[in-house]
Amino acid sequence: xxKSDKMPRGAAERGSxxxxxxxxxxxAMPHDLTGQPRAGSGRRAFLGGxxxxxxxxxxxxxxxxxxxxxIGFASAKFFGKETVAQVVEMxxxxxxxxxxxxxxxxxxxxxxxxxxxxxxxxxRRNGSPDVFTQDVIWIAEFAGAGWALALxxxxxxxxxxxxxxxxxxxxxxxxxxxxxxxxxxxxMLYYRTDLLxxxxxxxxxxxxxxxxxxxxxxGGARFGFLWQGKQAEVLVCDLVSxxxxxxxxxxGPDGKTVLLDEEKTVAAVEFMRDTIAGTKISPQDVxxxxxxxSRRPFxxxxxxxxxxxxxxxxIAQDPKVSSVVGKVGVAxxxxxxxxxxxACLGGYQYGVNASTKKREAALDFVxxxxxxxxxxxxxxxxxxxxxxxAVFDEPALAKSQPxxxxxxxxxxxxxxxxxxxxxAQVTLVLQSAVSRALAEGNVKxxxxxxxxxxxxxxxx
Amino acid sequence: xxxxxxxxxxxxRAPPAFAITRTRRIDWPPLLLLLPTAISLGSVCVxxxxxxLWLSLHxxxxxxxxNRFVGWLNYRTLAADPDFWSAWRHTLEFTAxxxxxxxxxxxxxxxxxxxxxxxxxxxxxxxxxxxxxxxxVTSKMFGWLFDGQNGLVNWMLRSLHLIGGxxxxxxxxNTALGTIVIADVWKxxxxxxxxLLAGLQTIxxxxxxxxxxxxxxxxxxxxxxxxxxxxxxxxIAAMFRxxxxxxxxxxxxxxxxxxxxxxxEVLSTLTYKTLFSALEFGYGSALATAMFATEAAxxxxxxxxxxxxxxxxxR
Numbered sequence: 172x173x174k175s176d177k178m179p180r181g182a183a184e185r186g187s188x189x190x191x192x193x194x195x196x197x198x199a200m201p202h203d204l205t206g207q208p209r210a211g212s213g214r215r216a217f218l219g220g221x222x223x224x225x226x227x228x229x230x231x232x233x234x235x236x237x238x239x240x241x242i243g244f245a246s247a248k249f250f251g252k253e254t255v256a257q258v259v260e261m262x263x264x265x266x267x268x269x270x271x272x273x274x275x276x277x278x279x280x281x282x283x284x285x286x287x288x289x290x291x292x293x294x295r296r297n298g299s300p301d302v303f304t305q306d307v308i309w310i311a312e313f314a315g316a317g318w319a320l321a322l323x324x325x326x327x328x329x330x331x332x333x334x335x336x337x338x339x340x341x342x343x344x345x346x347x348x349x350x351x352x353x354x355x356x357x358x359m360l361y362y363r364t365d366l367l368x369x370x371x372x373x374x375x376x377x378x379x380x381x382x383x384x385x386x387x388x389x390g391g392a393r394f395g396f397l398w399q400g401k402q403a404e405v406l407v408c409d410l411v412s413x414x415x416x417x418x419x420x421x422x423g424p425d426g427k428t429v430l431l432d433e434e435k436t437v438a439a440v441e442f443m444r445d446t447i448a449g450t451k452i453s454p455q456d457v458x459x460x461x462x463x464x465s466r467r468p469f470x471x472x473x474x475x476x477x478x479x480x481x482x483x484x485x486i487a488q489d490p491k492v493s494s495v496v497g498k499v500g501v502a503x504x505x506x507x508x509x510x511x512x513x514a515c516l517g518g519y520q521y522g523v524n525a526s527t528k529k530r531e532a533a534l535d536f537v538x539x540x541x542x543x544x545x546x547x548x549x550x551x552x553x554x555x556x557x558x559x560x561a562v563f564d565e566p567a568l569a570k571s572q573p574x575x576x577x578x579x580x581x582x583x584x585x586x587x588x589x590x591x592x593x594x595a596q597v598t599l600v601l602q603s604a605v606s607r608a609l610a611e612g613n614v615k616x617x618x619x620x621x622x623x624x625x626x627x628x629x630x631x
Numbered sequence: 632x633x634x635x636x637x638x639x640x641x642x643x644r645a646p647p648a649f650a651i652t653r654t655r656r657i658d659w660p661p662l663l664l665l666l667p668t669a670i671s672l673g674s675v676c677v678x679x680x681x682x683x684l685w686l687s688l689h690x691x692x693x694x695x696x697x698n699r700f701v702g703w704l705n706y707r708t709l710a711a712d713p714d715f716w717s718a719w720r721h722t723l724e725f726t727a728x729x730x731x732x733x734x735x736x737x738x739x740x741x742x743x744x745x746x747x748x749x750x751x752x753x754x755x756x757x758x759x760x761x762x763x764x765x766x767x768v769t770s771k772m773f774g775w776l777f778d779g780q781n782g783l784v785n786w787m788l789r790s791l792h793l794i795g796g797x798x799x800x801x802x803x804x805n806t807a808l809g810t811i812v813i814a815d816v817w818k819x820x821x822x823x824x825x826x827l828l829a830g831l832q833t834i835x836x837x838x839x840x841x842x843x844x845x846x847x848x849x850x851x852x853x854x855x856x857x858x859x860x861x862x863x864x865x866x867i868a869a870m871f872r873x874x875x876x877x878x879x880x881x882x883x884x885x886x887x888x889x890x891x892x893x894x895x896e897v898l899s900t901l902t903y904k905t906l907f908s909a910l911e912f913g914y915g916s917a918l919a920t921a922m923f924a925t926e927a928a929x930x931x932x933x934x935x936x937x938x939x940x941x942x943x944x945x946r
Contacts, residue, residue, distance in 0.1 A: 283907055290693050290910060312694050400802075402890020456779040458802035458891045468780065592694065595909040603714070607892035610804050 239270040240532035245292065245300035247285045247519065248278040251553035258548065262539050269532040274300060279519070282306060293318040293524065301527040302536055304353055304519045307341045307587060308594050311426070313522060314344035315592030320523040321347040325534050326541075337516045338558045341587035350520040351541050352558035354549060357514040357585035358412050358504060359578070361469060361477040361487070365498045366391045372502045374512070376416070376442060379476060379505045383452040386475040394474040395452030400443070401461045402606035407588060407598050408515035409478060410605055413439040415513035415586045416506035421601070422589040427629055431622040432615065439507065440605065440614045448612065458609055470495055478504060480517065481556065484574050501574075503581045516585035518558065550575060556582065596628045680923065687916035694910050705917035715918065717893055718901040719925070721808060725897060726876040726929070729815045734869050736816065737823025742853070744824065745831045755828075762821040770885035773814035777801060801887050804894035811882050811895060819876075823868055830864030831857065862940045870933035877926055898922045 246255055259273045277284045289303055293313065305313060313319045322330075327348050330339050334352050342350040360379075362372060366386050373379035383395025399405040414421060419435035422428065430436060446453040457465060462479055469477040470486055470493040477483070486492055487499040503512040521540060523533045539545060543565075546557040551571040556578060557563060563579040589597055604621030608614040690701045709715050744755050761769070776783050779799035788794045800810045834857060842852045858865075880899035883889060889896035889904075902922065906915035 287907065287910070294693060294696060316694055316696065400891075401888060402893070403888045454780065455799040455802050459779065459799060459807075459887065460802075595694075596911070599904055599909065602890070603893050603896075606890045610802075610892040610894075 239268060240529050241270050241272065242302065242527070242529050242532045242536060243274060243300035244271050244302045244536065245274040245276055245289065246304040247276045247282075247306075249519075249553055249555060251555075253552040255553070258540075258545070258553075261548075262536060265539070266535075269535055271302075271536055279306070289313075296526040298524055298526045298528045301524050301529055301533040303522050303524065305350060305522050307516055307518055307520060308598075310342060310350045310520060310522070311344045311590045312592045312594060314347070314349035318522075318525055319344075319349040320525045320527065320530070320533075321349055322351055322523065322534075322537075323348045325538070326351055333559050333561060335558060335560055335582050335585060337582075337585035337587055338518070338520075341516055341590065342520055344590065344592075350522050351537055353519045353521050353541070354546075354555035355516070355518040355558045355582050355585060356480050356556060357516050357518075357582055358408060358478055358480065359514060359581045360502045360504045361479060361483060362500050362502065363392070363475050363495060363498050364500045366475045372500065373476075373505050376505045376507055380446075380450050380452055383475050384450060387452065392473055392475045394454055394468060395450075396446060396476040396478075397453060397460075397465045397469055397474045398443075398446070398457055398478040399461050399465050400447075400458040400606070400609050402602045403461050404598060404602070405461045406605055407601050408517070409443070410440070410601065411515040411586055411588050412478070412504050412513050413443055416504065416510045417442075418507075418510045422591060422597075422625075422629070426589075426591045429622045429626045429629070431625065432619045437615050437618055440608055440618060442507070443605075444609050444612060444614060447609065458606070481575070481578060501577065501581065503584050512584045513586040514581060514584050516587045518556075591629050593628045597625050600624045600628065683916045683919055683923075686912055687914075687920045689913045691913040691916075692911050697913075701913070705914050706921075708914065709917050709921060714893070714896070714901060715921070718896045718898050719921070721895065722877060722879065722897040722899075722922075723925075725808065725812060725815075725879055726873050729812050729819070729876050730869055730873045732812070732816045733820045733823045733872055734865065736820040737868075738827050738865070740820065740824035741827035741831055742857075744828055758821045758824060760821075761818050762825075764818070766818065766881040767885055769814060769818050770882050773810070773817075773882075774801070774886055777810050802891055804892045807887055807891060807895045811879075811886060814882055814886070815876065815879065819872065823872060826868040826871070827861065827865065830861050830868070833864075834860045859944070863937055863944065866933060866937045866940060870930065870937070873929055873933065874926055877922070877929065898925075 244259060249255055256273050256275065259271050263270055276288055279285065286306070286309060289305065289309070292300060293303070293316070296318075310319070330342065330348055330351065335355060337357075338352040338355060339348075342348055342352060360372075367382065368385070368391075370378075370382055373382055379396060386392050387395050398409050400409070411421070414436050417435045417439040419433055419439055420430045421436070423430055447455050447457065465477065466479055466483050466486065468474050469479075470483070472494040484499070484501060488496055490496050504514050506512045521537050523530070523537060527533050543557075543559055543562050546559055546562045547565055547567060549555040550557050550562065550568055554572070554575075556575050557568075560579065560583075562568065563576055569576050588594065591597055600621050604617045604624075608617035611617070687705055688700060688702060689698055690704065691698045740758065744751065744758070775781075777785075777800040779785065779797055779802055782797075782800070784800070785794070785797045789797070798806060800806045838856050838860070839852055842856050847855065878899055879897050880903065883895050883897055883900050884903075887895045889900050898918065899922070902915055902918040905911050905918055909915075
């Protein structure tokens with residue numbers, strides 16, 4: 172199970188769960204959005220510099236180190252041209268008050284392990300680690316357990332104003348801001364510019380179905396539209412974008428009301444089923460596909476449309492593995508008539524340990540990490556897309572990450588998955604029920620069954 | 632198993648019984664020598680089982696920090712949990728079908744390999760390759776073989792005109808579990824063959840020779856001489872296999888993740904999800920205990936059969 176794909180950047184790597192080759196995407200990741208291989212020598216030079224500096228300053232340094240507040244920071248492993256550790260070092264050398272020691276957790280592809288390690292550490296309530304990063308779907312769980320410090324006083328107004336709206340919602344639990352956005356990814360629509368045949372990029376699902384069927388009929392592509400229907404976390408991600416795109420929801424804003432059998436929700440899932448059984452724009456294979464298996468036919472030139480995360484773009488433009496170089500465009504996912512485009516939100520966020528004994532230092536560090544300048548650095552050096560909308564307009568980003576810059580409108584519609592401390596249990600019920608609905612066709616019945624079970628989980 | 636030991640050891644145990652009646656004092660040195668074994672077995676075997684059992688009587692959840700004794704509550708939830716029963720049924724189906732197929736195919740392979748032919752040593756060694764392969768590799772391989780679009784199996788069936796269009800093996804609830812059984816049979820039949828080959832070699836050649844002189848054909852010799860002699864080993868091998876198959880995890884985890892529509896969810900994957908994704912340690916332990924109980928029941932059934940067949944052989 173891969174209890175996979177909570178985190179879109181890692182999602183493809185996690186596709187290793189099912190028939191994808193992990194190495195190809197792991198390799199692709201560092202290039203992801205940066206377009207450049209990571210520089211190993213730069214790191215060595217950097218470390219050398221640190222050693223030299225330490226030797227030269229000697230005693231003076233030691234005296235100063237004693238004055239600094241020591242805090243711990245735990246994060247899943249991300250890297251591009253630089254690593255998270257290097258960014259932490261940048262903070263350490265930028266000021267003399269706080270020293271952060273970085274504890275690297277496994278990569279997001281091993282999401283279950285990262286989650287477990289964090290839960291074990293936070294549950295001890297001894298203030299370690301003072302600052303941590305978390306997948307977007309753990310926020311409510313950590314906040315509900317009382318492990319995450321409320322950040323309203325320090326950041327509240329800023330987050331509601333400067334960040335993408337969906338990210339702000341995801342970081343809020345019980346009316347309080349309990350996480351601070353780090354980077355974003357979301358589902359998006361990939362299309363073939365050469366197959367549109369003069370039509371504009373579809374904005375509604377009806378338009379997409381029409382273009383897809385026409386393309387299949389004319390022999391332009393074997394498949395109309397590819398998505399991910401495997402009984403895994405990615406299915407919930409796809410589900411959220413369909414349901415929200417029809418104005419429906421899985422959980423009400425109170426986090427307790429289950430809206431799974433509402434008319435709009437059922438209609439959205441029926442549309443998902445129809446892509447396979449009715450309009451036949453999707454092959455039945457999507458029921459066993461997660462990210463990578465669905466990406467391959469698209470970059471192989473066999474499909475007109477694909478729903479996937481931002482990592483696909485780099486692969487689609489690599490002539491070694493893609494036969495559609497220069498023919499791929501990206502747009503926000505379509506919506507239903509009367510709905511609004513929505514995509515499943517992914518990404519990691521900062522959290523401050525509620526038991527930290529060094530609150531000031533922790534907040535100072537998080538403040539620096541979430542500043543526009545640091546977000547820009549993460550974008551250009553690690554390929555992590557900013558959660559602050561304004562950073563997308565920076566010329567430096569346009570220069571080093573032209574593709575990332577085009578994603579701004581996609582991220583505006585990013586919608587969080589159900590926000591509940593019991594998400595880990597809720598998602599298992601959703602995966603099972605929706606997979607059943609798609610495979611067997613009894614949509615209403617499957618969703619009503621899931622509604623009852625989810626109500627028991629979130630109500631208790 | 633204990634009944635096997637009892638049946639097999641019945642004859643040899645008689646003289647030591649004498650020794651005990653002669654000296655009533657407890658003989659400490661042998662018992663002390665057993666102590667290291669008892670401690671190591673106790674700490675790695677008995678303690679975790681009892682610990683799991685104890686945990687299953689609590690509502691322990693890592694995230695909510697709940698950790699109360701709730702008695703049999705988890706087991707009552709379990710009894711009413713459709714997910715558990717569907718996973719339980721899938722696991723039993725998988726175990727029964729794969730064990731049966733592996734035993735029959737393994738027996739066929741063993742019967743071939745016990746005969747002499749040029750290059751037999753090489754074939755015997757090569758036979759073990761599927762079994763020696765890491766299961767994740769096997770999973771990936773079968774993932775590609777049964778791929779719904781570009782898989783070799785679909786291509787072959789289409790070329791033979793057995794199917795009209797491609798079948799999405801892992802995407803349909805009707806075929807997914809069967810496909811996983813096929814992968815498991817391919818991987819583990821050689822292991823059965825190895826065990827049964829060893830069993831066949833213990834049957835004295837003179838018996839087969841005598842049968843032949845009495846005019847028995849190959850078929851008769853198999854049913855009347857080889858199979859009866861082999862039955863206990865066959866049952867022991869099948870028991871090993873069944874207990875192992877019941878724990879099926881990696882093939883499902885890599886190939887389907889339990890889907891579609893829960894059709895390949897087995898107890899191991901369900902327990903894994905409950906324990907490590909949802910971090911429900913209490914309920915997860917109840918699932919694990921239910922698995923343990925079912926395995927114990929399977930072992931008991933085989934134990935009775937084995938004891939029975941041994942007794943018949945002694946007669």
